[in-house]
Amino acid sequence: MASIPQPQPQHILQLSEDQRKRFVASFDRVYSDIDGVLWSMEHNVPRAIEGYAALERAGKEVTFVTNNSVRTVDQCIKRFGRLGMKVAPEQIWHPAQTTVHYLRSIKFEGLIYIIATKEFKDILRAAGFKLLDGPNEFIEENYESLAKHIFDRQPVSAVIIDVDFNLSSAKLMRAHLYLRRPECILIAGATDRILPVAKGVNIIGPGMFSSILIESSGREAITMGKPGRDLGDMLMKHHRITVPSRVLMIGDMLAQDVCFGRRCGFQTLLVLSGGCTLEQLQSEKLPELLPDYYADSVADLVQLFDGETIKSHV
Template sequence: MAGAFGFKGCQKIRGPQIRSLLEAKDFFLFDCDGVIWHGEKAITGAAKVVNALIRQGKNVVFVTNNCTRPRENYVHKFCRLGFTDVMLEQIFSSSYCSALYLRDVVKVRGQVFVIGCDGLRRELLEAGIPCVEEADDPDATIYNCALAPDVKAVLVGHDDKLTFLKLAKASCYLRDPDCLFLATDNDPWHPLSGGRILPGSGSLTAALEVASGRKATVIGKPSRFMFECISSQFRGVDPAQCLMVGDRLEVDMLFGSNCGLDTMLTLTGVSQIEEAQEYRNSDLSTNHSLVPDYVVDTIADFLPAFEELEEQSN
């Protein structure tokens, strides 16, 4: 579809081009952090865009690698920030998709050892997946702690209470070649205010990969599995009718490319257009998968196109 508009390849689009894109696509996939909101503040105009898409009958879903909260908490946040039409079924987090993978794909029969926040555990438990209970003494070490029996999978997500003991236990479980090694996502870091960063799930996964000598199966973006989850729950999803909107080239744009979707980079988050242009001009063909089809300053750039469409229908 991008080629049909004649401006594929990291070009900024506006007004009439955005309107044509809105008319051509049936499914809109949005990342959340950096696209829809920053922390507890919605991107200006984002709520109007999302609500307008839904009311026009477009299919809108949210694909986020943030595994720290269950989906019901996302619904509350969307509502709190003015996204009044968003429902639970539209939210696909890496924690929810990890639960589906364990329950429906590998059909795990046993306990899962989780390195992650309570939100990740809650998503697993809601899917009926038993998690290893952490009940170690404060002074316990890997030399004298108990190891749970029947651990069939280790799942790594964001964990702001990571301890050396958790890492050591996970390494022990993964010595069993039949124990699955999964990661919610491989995001390396997340931006904070004041120029600080927060290590992401990918950094924790990397530590465990070194310790275990194994590679994790990644569930979240840029893996195709999140799109397979969407396709299984929404009938008639055609990749050619989808647009993936995100703010990270190495995550969101690569995810879209892996799934055969057109991609749009919004400049309100991590990646900027200069990085995309470098990938576009790279001699490495693998870098071309990181190049967005379209670029906008913010998804609020959709708003004039909506106004034009409404004028045409009146």
């Protein structure tokens, strides 16, 4: 039986007038990625802030959902400020923050073994959680030394893994040992398997390492980064979203942003200002990675909304 062709994404500036009006009126809330959408390591995306201003003038509620917990909320707010954008702390969600929300929602009180950055750990400690980490020192290359660093009797009830620039095999081994305990849960933050850091330059992302724990332990991870449905459920509950299709997800990555939107039932808009090229979009065949719409950048929203007076439904 022949497969049914998937509808191709439409560029938002190639929509007919009727399509444009329907699209603008079809969503009330926007979830947006940050890196690759507003800025990258190298530069700021030209006129990106004007695109968000157009959304706000049209009455859309904007929340930024990022997998990058290396940069704190305060650091994000300062960078937004340098661009001329006023963003409140509650408008920014990243894996450390969502992990705190999740742990509180299940009334977690146990000991956590964590593989993450200092910033991530600081957020959890500030929220009152007890953490273990390491080994952070050099380990001699023999099994006796390794055993001293990965075996212990600490009553760990959760393992958390996110970005850790000092990740080691010993840390993964120690986490794997804790996960032998049936009561120990596994929480994953950022899931990016590849991170675009410059034009044409990608590095291995944290998702590769969390996959090692998932596969070696046979455990399902509770995912607090995109494209985790656990994150989507938390956001929808927090914002009291009852009709997911009236949410627009904006991002620059197919596997993280578009897949996240698809899993949650949101509309999806891919921007080509970051980690995905037009050629990659056009060659993508998996339906769960194909966006509803695409744009060169969020700056295209200015032209989309130009002269448009339709407001979101309440």
